[in-house]
Amino acid sequence: MRLKDKTAIVTGGASGFGAGIARRFAAEGAQVMVADISPAAQALADEIGGLAWTVDVSRDADVAAMARAAADRWGGLDILVNNAGITHLPQPMEDVTEAEFDRVLAVNAKSVFLTARHIVPMMKAAGRGAILNVASTAGVSPRPRLSWYNASKGWMITATRTMAVELAPFGVRVNAINPVAGETPLLKSFMGEDTPDMRAKFLSSIPIGRFSTPEDMAAAALYLCSDEASMVTGVALEVDGGRCI
Numbered sequence: 428m429r430l431k432d433k434t435a436i437v438t439g440g441a442s443g444f445g446a447g448i449a450r451r452f453a454a455e456g457a458q459v460m461v462a463d464i465s466p467a468a469q470a471l472a473d474e475i476g477g478l479a480w481t482v483d484v485s486r487d488a489d490v491a492a493m494a495r496a497a498a499d500r501w502g503g504l505d506i507l508v509n510n511a512g513i514t515h516l517p518q519p520m521e522d523v524t525e526a527e528f529d530r531v532l533a534v535n536a537k538s539v540f541l542t543a544r545h546i547v548p549m550m551k552a553a554g555r556g557a558i559l560n561v562a563s564t565a566g567v568s569p570r571p572r573l574s575w576y577n578a579s580k581g582w583m584i585t586a587t588r589t590m591a592v593e594l595a596p597f598g599v600r601v602n603a604i605n606p607v608a609g610e611t612p613l614l615k616s617f618m619g620e621d622t623p624d625m626r627a628k629f630l631s632s633i634p635i636g637r638f639s640t641p642e643d644m645a646a647a648a649l650y651l652c653s654d655e656a657s658m659v660t661g662v663a664l665e666v667d668g669g670r671c672i
Contacts, residue, residue, distance in 0.1 A: 429649060432456065438538065441470075445508070447643075447645040478500065490541040498549060504549055504550065507558045508561065508652070509559070512563075517619040531579050539583060561604055562584050562663060565581075567663075591661030602663070604663070605666065606644055607666070609638050609644070
């Protein structure tokens with residue numbers, strides 16, 4: 428019960444890494460808001476005894492409403508997990524459309540800015556809080572043909588570090604995790620096609636020899652968002668089976 432009496436928002440919480448994190452946080456005693464653009468958030472919230480919230484994290488009004496809902500229900504917020512993310516399909520960088528680029532940066536980068544606008548003031552007022560940004564090994568060791576996705580995750584890692592430095596005096600810690608490719612709805616998009624040959628190619632770059640799982644990310648997220656990590660801020664933890672070595 429490492430998160431007993433804590434409150435948490437997990438964006439992109441209806442599936443993949445976000446769902447794994449939401450389930451683990453609830454199991455460890457947290458009250459969890461499963462925030463997602465997908466209606467599947469309700470089923471997961473019902474499963475874990477949490478609160479579902481429909482949000483497009485790239486829209487200021489949506490993020491503001493999400494923050495207000497947490498404040499109204501809980502009187503504040505202890506933990507924010509910025510997990511929502513998307514990618515463009517693998518292709519030459521010059522072939523990515525402007526609309527695709529804008530959407531990737533809006534969901535992966537602008538969302539962190541918007542949640543900071545609306546949630547950081549609550550944490551500052553309380554004198555405590557933990558923010559976790561779900562970045563990627565793509566921001567450390569980029570794969571070809573995913574250029575603008577890579578760039579968005581590199582942005583998130585830098586944002587994590589600068590947020591950590593600025594917010595430390597207010598008692599707010601900010602960290603990131605860098606997952607390697609995992610068994611999530613985005614896996615096919617990263618690979619371009621889900622075939623045995625393509626899976627073998629991706630797995631060959633992971634020394635431990637398997638894809639990551641939502642449970643892997645949940646374990647790392649639990650540590651970084653718990654009081655056990657009270658001296659840890661500004662870290663971008665690679666949960667990648669050795670890929671970035």
